[in-house]
Amino acid sequence: MDSIAELRSRLRAFxxxxxxxxxxxxxxxxxxxxxxxxxxxxxxxxxxxASVADGLEQGALKERLADEAADVLxxxxxxxxxxGIDLVDAAxxxxxxxxxxYPVHLAHGTATKQTELHRPHQD
Amino acid sequence: MDSIAELRSRLRAFxxxxxxxxxxxxxxxxxxxxxxxxxxxxxxxxxxxASVADGLEQGALKERLADEAADVLxxxxxxxxxxGIDLVDAAxxxxxxxxxxYPVHLAHGTATKQTELHRPHQD
Amino acid sequence: MDSIAELRSRLRAFxxxxxxxxxxxxxxxxxxxxxxxxxxxxxxxxxxxASVADGLEQGALKERLADEAADVLxxxxxxxxxxGIDLVDAAxxxxxxxxxxYPVHLAHGTATKQTELHRPHQD
Amino acid sequence: MDSIAELRSRLRAFxxxxxxxxxxxxxxxxxxxxxxxxxxxxxxxxxxxASVADGLEQGALKERLADEAADVLxxxxxxxxxxGIDLVDAAxxxxxxxxxxYPVHLAHGTATKQTELHRPHQD
Numbered sequence: 001m002d003s004i005a006e007l008r009s010r011l012r013a014f015x016x017x018x019x020x021x022x023x024x025x026x027x028x029x030x031x032x033x034x035x036x037x038x039x040x041x042x043x044x045x046x047x048x049x050a051s052v053a054d055g056l057e058q059g060a061l062k063e064r065l066a067d068e069a070a071d072v073l074x075x076x077x078x079x080x081x082x083x084g085i086d087l088v089d090a091a092x093x094x095x096x097x098x099x100x101x102y103p104v105h106l107a108h109g110t111a112t113k114q115t116e117l118h119r120p121h122q123d
Numbered sequence: 124m125d126s127i128a129e130l131r132s133r134l135r136a137f138x139x140x141x142x143x144x145x146x147x148x149x150x151x152x153x154x155x156x157x158x159x160x161x162x163x164x165x166x167x168x169x170x171x172x173a174s175v176a177d178g179l180e181q182g183a184l185k186e187r188l189a190d191e192a193a194d195v196l197x198x199x200x201x202x203x204x205x206x207g208i209d210l211v212d213a214a215x216x217x218x219x220x221x222x223x224x225y226p227v228h229l230a231h232g233t234a235t236k237q238t239e240l241h242r243p244h245q246d
Numbered sequence: 247m248d249s250i251a252e253l254r255s256r257l258r259a260f261x262x263x264x265x266x267x268x269x270x271x272x273x274x275x276x277x278x279x280x281x282x283x284x285x286x287x288x289x290x291x292x293x294x295x296a297s298v299a300d301g302l303e304q305g306a307l308k309e310r311l312a313d314e315a316a317d318v319l320x321x322x323x324x325x326x327x328x329x330g331i332d333l334v335d336a337a338x339x340x341x342x343x344x345x346x347x348y349p350v351h352l353a354h355g356t357a358t359k360q361t362e363l364h365r366p367h368q369d
Numbered sequence: 370m371d372s373i374a375e376l377r378s379r380l381r382a383f384x385x386x387x388x389x390x391x392x393x394x395x396x397x398x399x400x401x402x403x404x405x406x407x408x409x410x411x412x413x414x415x416x417x418x419a420s421v422a423d424g425l426e427q428g429a430l431k432e433r434l435a436d437e438a439a440d441v442l443x444x445x446x447x448x449x450x451x452x453g454i455d456l457v458d459a460a461x462x463x464x465x466x467x468x469x470x471y472p473v474h475l476a477h478g479t480a481t482k483q484t485e486l487h488r489p490h491q492d
Contacts, residue, residue: 002126005126027175032288035288037156039284041153041281044150049149062207072199073210074217079163083192085185085192094193095134095197104140154277161405168404169397249373272425276413280409308452312452312454312459315445315449329431329438333442337376340436
Protein backbone atom coordinates (compact mmCIF):
# COMPACT_ATOMS: atom_id res chain seq x y z
CA MET A 1 0.00 0.00 0.00
CA ASP A 2 1.21 3.47 -0.79
CA SER A 3 2.70 5.35 2.18
CA ILE A 4 0.34 8.33 2.05
CA ALA A 5 -2.71 6.12 1.54
CA GLU A 6 -1.66 3.98 4.50
CA LEU A 7 -1.24 6.99 6.79
CA ARG A 8 -4.59 8.35 5.66
CA SER A 9 -6.23 5.08 6.51
CA ARG A 10 -4.63 4.86 9.98
CA LEU A 11 -5.52 8.48 10.75
CA ARG A 12 -9.12 8.02 9.66
CA ALA A 13 -9.50 5.06 12.03
CA PHE A 14 -7.76 6.95 14.83
CA UNK A 15 -10.12 9.93 14.60
CA UNK A 16 -13.22 7.77 14.19
CA UNK A 17 -12.49 5.66 17.26
CA UNK A 18 -12.14 8.84 19.35
CA UNK A 19 -15.05 10.68 17.73
CA UNK A 20 -12.70 13.49 16.84
CA UNK A 21 -13.93 13.86 13.28
CA UNK A 22 -16.21 16.72 14.27
CA UNK A 23 -13.20 18.85 15.28
CA UNK A 24 -11.50 18.12 11.98
CA UNK A 25 -12.83 20.88 9.77
CA UNK A 26 -10.43 22.07 7.06
CA UNK A 27 -9.98 25.32 8.98
CA UNK A 28 -9.12 23.64 12.28
CA UNK A 29 -6.77 21.16 10.64
CA UNK A 30 -5.00 23.96 8.76
CA UNK A 31 -4.48 25.70 12.10
CA UNK A 32 -3.13 22.52 13.65
CA UNK A 33 -0.77 22.04 10.71
CA UNK A 34 0.47 25.59 11.05
CA UNK A 35 0.98 25.18 14.78
CA UNK A 36 3.14 22.12 14.16
CA UNK A 37 5.15 23.96 11.51
CA UNK A 38 5.75 26.57 14.21
CA UNK A 39 7.06 23.90 16.59
CA UNK A 40 9.37 22.63 13.86
CA UNK A 41 11.03 25.98 13.29
CA UNK A 42 11.13 26.66 17.04
CA UNK A 43 13.54 23.72 17.26
CA UNK A 44 15.94 25.43 14.87
CA UNK A 45 15.56 29.11 15.63
CA UNK A 46 18.75 29.66 17.65
CA UNK A 47 20.98 27.20 15.86
CA UNK A 48 23.37 27.98 13.04
CA UNK A 49 23.87 25.42 10.29
CA ALA A 50 26.90 23.85 11.99
CA SER A 51 25.01 23.39 15.27
CA VAL A 52 22.11 21.85 13.37
CA ALA A 53 24.51 19.38 11.74
CA ASP A 54 26.02 18.54 15.15
CA GLY A 55 22.60 18.17 16.71
CA LEU A 56 21.45 15.87 13.94
CA GLU A 57 24.51 13.66 14.40
CA GLN A 58 24.03 13.35 18.15
CA GLY A 59 20.48 12.21 17.58
CA ALA A 60 18.43 14.17 20.11
CA LEU A 61 17.69 17.04 17.76
CA LYS A 62 16.96 14.58 14.95
CA GLU A 63 14.38 12.83 17.08
CA ARG A 64 12.65 16.09 17.97
CA LEU A 65 12.65 17.22 14.34
CA ALA A 66 11.34 13.84 13.18
CA ASP A 67 8.55 14.15 15.70
CA GLU A 68 7.55 17.62 14.52
CA ALA A 69 7.87 16.71 10.84
CA ALA A 70 5.61 13.74 11.49
CA ASP A 71 3.02 16.01 13.12
CA VAL A 72 3.05 18.27 10.07
CA LEU A 73 2.51 15.33 7.73
CA UNK A 74 -0.27 13.84 9.85
CA UNK A 75 -2.23 17.09 9.85
CA UNK A 76 -1.50 17.68 6.18
CA UNK A 77 -2.90 14.27 5.28
CA UNK A 78 -5.98 14.92 7.41
CA UNK A 79 -6.42 18.44 6.07
CA UNK A 80 -6.33 17.35 2.45
CA UNK A 81 -8.71 14.49 3.16
CA UNK A 82 -11.16 16.87 4.87
CA UNK A 83 -10.92 19.24 1.90
CA GLY A 84 -11.32 16.48 -0.71
CA ILE A 85 -7.86 17.16 -2.13
CA ASP A 86 -5.63 14.45 -3.57
CA LEU A 87 -2.36 15.39 -1.88
CA VAL A 88 -0.03 13.36 -4.05
CA ASP A 89 -1.63 14.51 -7.30
CA ALA A 90 -1.41 18.11 -6.10
CA ALA A 91 2.27 17.68 -5.25
CA UNK A 92 3.11 16.31 -8.70
CA UNK A 93 1.09 19.07 -10.38
CA UNK A 94 3.07 21.60 -8.38
CA UNK A 95 6.44 20.14 -9.39
CA UNK A 96 5.24 20.19 -13.01
CA UNK A 97 4.36 23.85 -12.65
CA UNK A 98 7.64 24.69 -10.95
CA UNK A 99 9.52 23.06 -13.82
CA UNK A 100 7.86 25.54 -16.20
CA UNK A 101 8.27 28.52 -13.89
CA TYR A 102 11.91 27.97 -13.10
CA PRO A 103 13.52 26.73 -16.32
CA VAL A 104 16.91 25.16 -15.66
CA HIS A 105 18.81 27.60 -17.88
CA LEU A 106 17.37 30.63 -16.03
CA ALA A 107 17.18 29.32 -12.50
CA HIS A 108 20.66 27.83 -12.37
CA GLY A 109 22.93 30.03 -10.43
CA THR A 110 23.10 32.73 -7.89
CA ALA A 111 21.38 33.29 -4.59
CA THR A 112 20.11 36.57 -5.94
CA LYS A 113 18.41 34.84 -8.79
CA GLN A 114 16.95 32.24 -6.50
CA THR A 115 15.70 34.90 -4.18
CA GLU A 116 14.23 36.88 -7.01
CA LEU A 117 12.49 33.83 -8.42
CA HIS A 118 11.09 32.83 -5.06
CA ARG A 119 10.28 36.29 -3.85
CA PRO A 120 6.84 36.35 -2.21
CA HIS A 121 4.26 38.85 -3.31
CA GLN A 122 4.05 42.33 -1.86
CA ASP A 123 1.32 42.94 0.70
CA MET B 124 7.14 3.31 -6.47
CA ASP B 125 5.91 4.72 -3.19
CA SER B 126 4.40 8.21 -3.43
CA ILE B 127 6.73 9.89 -0.94
CA ALA B 128 9.79 8.19 -2.43
CA GLU B 129 8.76 9.31 -5.89
CA LEU B 130 8.29 12.93 -4.81
CA ARG B 131 11.64 12.84 -3.04
CA SER B 132 13.31 11.61 -6.17
CA ARG B 133 11.70 14.27 -8.41
CA LEU B 134 12.56 17.04 -5.93
CA ARG B 135 16.15 15.90 -5.66
CA ALA B 136 16.55 16.08 -9.45
CA PHE B 137 14.78 19.44 -9.58
CA UNK B 138 17.12 21.04 -7.02
CA UNK B 139 20.24 19.46 -8.52
CA UNK B 140 19.51 20.69 -12.03
CA UNK B 141 19.13 24.24 -10.69
CA UNK B 142 22.05 24.03 -8.24
CA UNK B 143 19.65 24.97 -5.45
CA UNK B 144 20.90 22.31 -3.05
CA UNK B 145 23.15 24.83 -1.31
CA UNK B 146 20.13 26.87 -0.20
CA UNK B 147 18.44 23.77 1.15
CA UNK B 148 19.76 23.63 4.69
CA UNK B 149 17.36 22.12 7.23
CA UNK B 150 16.87 25.58 8.73
CA UNK B 151 16.02 27.25 5.41
CA UNK B 152 13.70 24.44 4.37
CA UNK B 153 11.90 24.57 7.72
CA UNK B 154 11.35 28.28 7.18
CA UNK B 155 10.03 27.65 3.67
CA UNK B 156 7.68 24.98 5.01
CA UNK B 157 6.43 27.34 7.67
CA UNK B 158 5.90 30.11 5.14
CA UNK B 159 3.78 27.79 3.03
CA UNK B 160 1.75 26.72 6.06
CA UNK B 161 1.12 30.43 6.58
CA UNK B 162 -0.17 30.76 3.03
CA UNK B 163 -2.47 27.81 3.59
CA UNK B 164 -4.15 29.31 6.64
CA UNK B 165 -4.28 32.72 4.98
CA UNK B 166 -6.67 31.14 2.45
CA UNK B 167 -9.05 30.20 5.24
CA UNK B 168 -8.73 33.00 7.77
CA UNK B 169 -11.93 34.93 7.02
CA UNK B 170 -14.14 31.99 6.07
CA UNK B 171 -16.52 30.16 8.35
CA UNK B 172 -17.00 26.43 7.90
CA ALA B 173 -20.01 26.84 5.61
CA SER B 174 -18.12 29.23 3.33
CA VAL B 175 -15.21 26.82 3.20
CA ALA B 176 -17.57 24.03 2.16
CA ASP B 177 -19.09 26.29 -0.53
CA GLY B 178 -15.68 27.35 -1.75
CA LEU B 179 -14.49 23.75 -1.97
CA GLU B 180 -17.54 22.81 -4.04
CA GLN B 181 -17.07 25.66 -6.49
CA GLY B 182 -13.51 24.58 -7.07
CA ALA B 183 -11.49 27.79 -6.97
CA LEU B 184 -10.76 27.56 -3.25
CA LYS B 185 -9.99 23.88 -3.58
CA GLU B 186 -7.42 24.58 -6.25
CA ARG B 187 -5.71 27.23 -4.13
CA LEU B 188 -5.70 24.96 -1.07
CA ALA B 189 -4.37 22.05 -3.10
CA ASP B 190 -1.58 24.28 -4.34
CA GLU B 191 -0.60 25.39 -0.83
CA ALA B 192 -0.91 21.88 0.61
CA ALA B 193 1.39 20.67 -2.17
CA ASP B 194 3.95 23.33 -1.29
CA VAL B 195 3.91 22.21 2.34
CA LEU B 196 4.48 18.59 1.35
CA UNK B 197 7.26 19.44 -1.10
CA UNK B 198 9.20 21.38 1.53
CA UNK B 199 8.48 18.75 4.17
CA UNK B 200 9.91 16.02 1.95
CA UNK B 201 12.97 18.14 1.23
CA UNK B 202 13.39 19.14 4.87
CA UNK B 203 13.33 15.58 6.12
CA UNK B 204 15.72 14.47 3.41
CA UNK B 205 18.16 17.29 4.32
CA UNK B 206 17.91 16.28 7.99
CA GLY B 207 18.33 12.57 7.31
CA ILE B 208 14.87 11.78 8.67
CA ASP B 209 12.66 9.00 7.33
CA LEU B 210 9.39 10.91 7.09
CA VAL B 211 7.08 7.92 6.70
CA ASP B 212 8.69 6.01 9.57
CA ALA B 213 8.44 9.09 11.76
CA ALA B 214 4.76 9.48 10.90
CA UNK B 215 3.94 5.89 11.82
CA UNK B 216 5.95 6.19 15.04
CA UNK B 217 3.93 9.28 15.90
CA UNK B 218 0.59 7.58 15.32
CA UNK B 219 1.79 4.68 17.49
CA UNK B 220 2.64 7.14 20.24
CA UNK B 221 -0.64 8.99 19.90
CA UNK B 222 -2.49 5.69 20.28
CA UNK B 223 -0.86 5.24 23.68
CA UNK B 224 -1.28 8.86 24.74
CA TYR B 225 -4.93 9.16 23.82
CA PRO B 226 -6.52 5.82 24.69
CA VAL B 227 -9.90 5.40 23.03
CA HIS B 228 -11.82 5.03 26.31
CA LEU B 229 -10.40 8.31 27.66
CA ALA B 230 -10.23 10.39 24.52
CA HIS B 231 -13.68 9.58 23.22
CA GLY B 232 -15.97 12.43 23.85
CA THR B 233 -16.18 16.07 24.57
CA ALA B 234 -14.47 19.07 23.08
CA THR B 235 -13.20 19.91 26.51
CA LYS B 236 -11.46 16.61 26.76
CA GLN B 237 -10.00 16.95 23.31
CA THR B 238 -8.80 20.42 24.10
CA GLU B 239 -7.33 19.32 27.36
CA LEU B 240 -5.56 16.41 25.75
CA HIS B 241 -4.19 18.53 22.96
CA ARG B 242 -3.44 21.56 25.06
CA PRO B 243 -0.01 22.96 24.14
CA HIS B 244 2.56 23.53 26.84
CA GLN B 245 2.71 26.72 28.86
CA ASP B 246 5.47 29.16 27.94
CA MET C 247 7.62 56.67 27.74
CA ASP C 248 5.90 55.13 24.77
CA SER C 249 4.89 51.49 25.28
CA ILE C 250 6.82 50.07 22.32
CA ALA C 251 9.90 52.14 23.14
CA GLU C 252 9.78 50.94 26.73
CA LEU C 253 9.52 47.29 25.73
CA ARG C 254 12.38 47.75 23.27
CA SER C 255 14.53 49.20 25.99
CA ARG C 256 13.78 46.40 28.47
CA LEU C 257 14.40 43.73 25.84
CA ARG C 258 17.70 45.27 24.81
CA ALA C 259 18.91 45.20 28.41
CA PHE C 260 17.62 41.66 28.88
CA UNK C 261 19.54 40.33 25.88
CA UNK C 262 22.69 42.27 26.68
CA UNK C 263 22.89 41.02 30.25
CA UNK C 264 22.65 37.45 28.98
CA UNK C 265 24.93 37.95 25.97
CA UNK C 266 22.11 36.68 23.73
CA UNK C 267 22.49 39.44 21.17
CA UNK C 268 24.59 37.20 18.96
CA UNK C 269 21.69 34.79 18.49
CA UNK C 270 19.39 37.65 17.59
CA UNK C 271 19.88 37.91 13.84
CA UNK C 272 16.83 39.08 11.89
CA UNK C 273 16.47 35.57 10.50
CA UNK C 274 16.53 33.85 13.90
CA UNK C 275 14.17 36.38 15.44
CA UNK C 276 11.74 36.00 12.54
CA UNK C 277 11.76 32.25 13.16
CA UNK C 278 11.15 32.78 16.87
CA UNK C 279 8.27 35.12 16.10
CA UNK C 280 6.76 32.60 13.73
CA UNK C 281 7.12 29.82 16.28
CA UNK C 282 5.23 31.90 18.83
CA UNK C 283 2.50 32.68 16.31
CA UNK C 284 2.22 28.91 15.90
CA UNK C 285 1.77 28.48 19.65
CA UNK C 286 -0.93 31.12 19.62
CA UNK C 287 -3.04 29.40 16.99
CA UNK C 288 -2.40 26.03 18.60
CA UNK C 289 -4.35 27.34 21.59
CA UNK C 290 -7.39 27.94 19.40
CA UNK C 291 -7.27 25.18 16.81
CA UNK C 292 -9.98 22.91 18.21
CA UNK C 293 -12.27 25.55 19.65
CA UNK C 294 -15.30 27.06 17.96
CA UNK C 295 -16.11 30.72 18.55
CA ALA C 296 -18.49 29.97 21.41
CA SER C 297 -15.89 27.86 23.22
CA VAL C 298 -13.32 30.60 22.75
CA ALA C 299 -15.71 33.10 24.30
CA ASP C 300 -16.34 30.71 27.24
CA GLY C 301 -12.65 30.07 27.69
CA LEU C 302 -11.88 33.78 27.68
CA GLU C 303 -14.50 34.39 30.35
CA GLN C 304 -13.17 31.64 32.62
CA GLY C 305 -9.75 33.17 32.43
CA ALA C 306 -7.41 30.22 31.89
CA LEU C 307 -7.53 30.47 28.09
CA LYS C 308 -7.16 34.22 28.29
CA GLU C 309 -4.00 33.88 30.33
CA ARG C 310 -2.49 31.42 27.86
CA LEU C 311 -3.41 33.63 24.91
CA ALA C 312 -2.02 36.72 26.66
CA ASP C 313 1.20 34.84 27.22
CA GLU C 314 1.53 33.81 23.58
CA ALA C 315 0.52 37.25 22.29
CA ALA C 316 3.20 38.76 24.52
CA ASP C 317 5.80 36.39 23.07
CA VAL C 318 4.85 37.45 19.55
CA LEU C 319 5.19 41.13 20.44
CA UNK C 320 8.51 40.66 22.24
CA UNK C 321 10.05 38.92 19.22
CA UNK C 322 8.48 41.41 16.83
CA UNK C 323 10.02 44.32 18.73
CA UNK C 324 13.40 42.59 18.75
CA UNK C 325 13.14 41.60 15.09
CA UNK C 326 12.38 45.12 13.92
CA UNK C 327 15.16 46.53 16.08
CA UNK C 328 17.66 44.02 14.63
CA UNK C 329 16.51 44.94 11.12
CA GLY C 330 16.63 48.69 11.75
CA ILE C 331 12.88 49.04 11.15
CA ASP C 332 10.69 51.55 12.98
CA LEU C 333 7.80 49.28 13.90
CA VAL C 334 5.29 51.97 14.80
CA ASP C 335 6.00 54.03 11.68
CA ALA C 336 5.66 50.91 9.57
CA ALA C 337 2.33 50.10 11.19
CA UNK C 338 0.89 53.55 10.51
CA UNK C 339 2.18 53.46 6.93
CA UNK C 340 0.42 50.13 6.47
CA UNK C 341 -2.90 51.43 7.79
CA UNK C 342 -2.55 54.42 5.44
CA UNK C 343 -2.01 52.06 2.54
CA UNK C 344 -4.91 49.84 3.55
CA UNK C 345 -7.18 52.88 3.64
CA UNK C 346 -6.38 53.47 -0.03
CA UNK C 347 -6.58 49.82 -1.02
CA TYR C 348 -9.90 49.12 0.64
CA PRO C 349 -12.03 52.23 0.20
CA VAL C 350 -14.99 52.26 2.55
CA HIS C 351 -17.59 52.36 -0.22
CA LEU C 352 -16.13 49.25 -1.91
CA ALA C 353 -15.03 47.26 1.10
CA HIS C 354 -18.20 47.65 3.10
CA GLY C 355 -20.21 44.54 2.92
CA THR C 356 -20.13 40.87 2.24
CA ALA C 357 -17.79 38.12 3.28
CA THR C 358 -17.20 37.39 -0.37
CA LYS C 359 -15.96 40.89 -0.95
CA GLN C 360 -13.77 40.75 2.11
CA THR C 361 -12.36 37.45 1.02
CA GLU C 362 -11.76 38.71 -2.46
CA LEU C 363 -10.02 41.83 -1.21
CA HIS C 364 -7.85 39.89 1.18
CA ARG C 365 -7.20 36.97 -1.07
CA PRO C 366 -3.50 36.04 -0.92
CA HIS C 367 -1.54 35.69 -4.12
CA GLN C 368 -1.40 32.48 -6.07
CA ASP C 369 1.75 30.39 -5.75
CA MET D 370 -1.08 59.09 22.97
CA ASP D 371 0.67 55.78 23.44
CA SER D 372 1.70 54.07 20.19
CA ILE D 373 -0.21 50.81 20.78
CA ALA D 374 -3.30 52.67 21.98
CA GLU D 375 -3.19 54.87 18.88
CA LEU D 376 -2.91 51.90 16.52
CA ARG D 377 -5.75 50.16 18.33
CA SER D 378 -7.91 53.20 17.90
CA ARG D 379 -7.15 53.56 14.16
CA LEU D 380 -7.75 49.86 13.56
CA ARG D 381 -11.04 49.91 15.40
CA ALA D 382 -12.28 52.78 13.22
CA PHE D 383 -10.95 51.07 10.08
CA UNK D 384 -12.85 47.84 10.77
CA UNK D 385 -16.03 49.62 11.87
CA UNK D 386 -16.21 51.75 8.74
CA UNK D 387 -15.96 48.64 6.59
CA UNK D 388 -18.21 46.48 8.77
CA UNK D 389 -15.39 43.96 9.08
CA UNK D 390 -15.77 43.51 12.82
CA UNK D 391 -17.86 40.38 12.30
CA UNK D 392 -14.91 38.60 10.62
CA UNK D 393 -12.63 39.55 13.47
CA UNK D 394 -13.13 36.69 15.90
CA UNK D 395 -10.07 35.84 18.01
CA UNK D 396 -9.67 32.64 15.99
CA UNK D 397 -9.74 34.38 12.60
CA UNK D 398 -7.41 37.13 13.75
CA UNK D 399 -4.95 34.60 15.16
CA UNK D 400 -4.94 32.86 11.76
CA UNK D 401 -4.36 36.18 10.00
CA UNK D 402 -1.49 36.97 12.37
CA UNK D 403 0.04 33.59 11.73
CA UNK D 404 -0.30 34.01 7.97
CA UNK D 405 1.56 37.31 8.15
CA UNK D 406 4.29 35.75 10.30
CA UNK D 407 4.62 33.20 7.50
CA UNK D 408 5.05 35.97 4.94
CA UNK D 409 7.72 37.53 7.11
CA UNK D 410 9.86 34.41 7.27
CA UNK D 411 9.25 33.71 3.59
CA UNK D 412 11.19 36.93 2.88
CA UNK D 413 14.22 35.52 4.69
CA UNK D 414 14.13 31.82 3.98
CA UNK D 415 16.86 31.62 1.31
CA UNK D 416 19.12 34.36 2.62
CA UNK D 417 22.13 33.89 4.86
CA UNK D 418 22.91 36.54 7.48
CA ALA D 419 25.29 38.44 5.20
CA SER D 420 22.70 38.62 2.40
CA VAL D 421 20.10 39.85 4.89
CA ALA D 422 22.48 42.60 6.02
CA ASP D 423 23.12 43.56 2.36
CA GLY D 424 19.43 43.51 1.56
CA LEU D 425 18.63 45.71 4.55
CA GLU D 426 21.23 48.25 3.48
CA GLN D 427 19.92 48.44 -0.07
CA GLY D 428 16.47 49.17 1.25
CA ALA D 429 14.17 46.96 -0.81
CA LEU D 430 14.30 44.04 1.61
CA LYS D 431 13.90 46.42 4.53
CA GLU D 432 10.73 47.84 3.04
CA ARG D 433 9.25 44.38 2.49
CA LEU D 434 10.16 43.30 6.03
CA ALA D 435 8.74 46.52 7.49
CA ASP D 436 5.53 45.84 5.62
CA GLU D 437 5.22 42.30 6.93
CA ALA D 438 6.21 43.29 10.47
CA ALA D 439 3.52 45.96 10.37
CA ASP D 440 0.94 43.37 9.30
CA VAL D 441 1.89 41.15 12.23
CA LEU D 442 1.52 44.05 14.68
CA UNK D 443 -1.81 45.18 13.22
CA UNK D 444 -3.32 41.72 13.59
CA UNK D 445 -1.76 41.27 17.02
CA UNK D 446 -3.34 44.49 18.24
CA UNK D 447 -6.70 43.46 16.82
CA UNK D 448 -6.42 39.93 18.18
CA UNK D 449 -5.68 41.08 21.72
CA UNK D 450 -8.48 43.60 21.58
CA UNK D 451 -10.95 40.94 20.39
CA UNK D 452 -9.81 38.66 23.21
CA GLY D 453 -9.95 41.37 25.87
CA ILE D 454 -6.21 41.11 26.51
CA ASP D 455 -4.05 44.10 27.48
CA LEU D 456 -1.13 43.53 25.11
CA VAL D 457 1.35 45.86 26.76
CA ASP D 458 0.63 44.55 30.26
CA ALA D 459 1.00 41.01 28.98
CA ALA D 460 4.35 41.86 27.38
CA UNK D 461 5.74 43.35 30.59
CA UNK D 462 4.47 40.41 32.62
CA UNK D 463 6.27 38.10 30.20
CA UNK D 464 9.57 39.94 30.50
CA UNK D 465 9.20 39.81 34.28
CA UNK D 466 8.70 36.07 34.08
CA UNK D 467 11.62 35.61 31.70
CA UNK D 468 13.86 37.48 34.12
CA UNK D 469 13.06 34.87 36.76
CA UNK D 470 13.30 31.92 34.40
CA TYR D 471 16.62 32.88 32.86
CA PRO D 472 18.72 34.37 35.66
CA VAL D 473 21.68 36.30 34.30
CA HIS D 474 24.30 34.13 36.00
CA LEU D 475 22.87 30.94 34.49
CA ALA D 476 21.78 32.19 31.11
CA HIS D 477 24.95 34.07 30.24
CA GLY D 478 26.99 32.13 27.85
CA THR D 479 26.96 29.41 25.32
CA ALA D 480 24.66 28.62 22.46
CA THR D 481 24.10 25.23 24.03
CA LYS D 482 22.81 26.79 27.19
CA GLN D 483 20.61 29.19 25.26
CA THR D 484 19.25 26.34 23.23
CA GLU D 485 18.64 24.27 26.29
CA LEU D 486 16.85 27.10 28.07
CA HIS D 487 14.70 27.90 25.07
CA ARG D 488 14.08 24.35 24.05
CA PRO D 489 10.37 23.90 23.18
CA HIS D 490 8.44 21.12 24.80
CA GLN D 491 8.30 17.61 23.40
CA ASP D 492 5.13 16.65 21.56
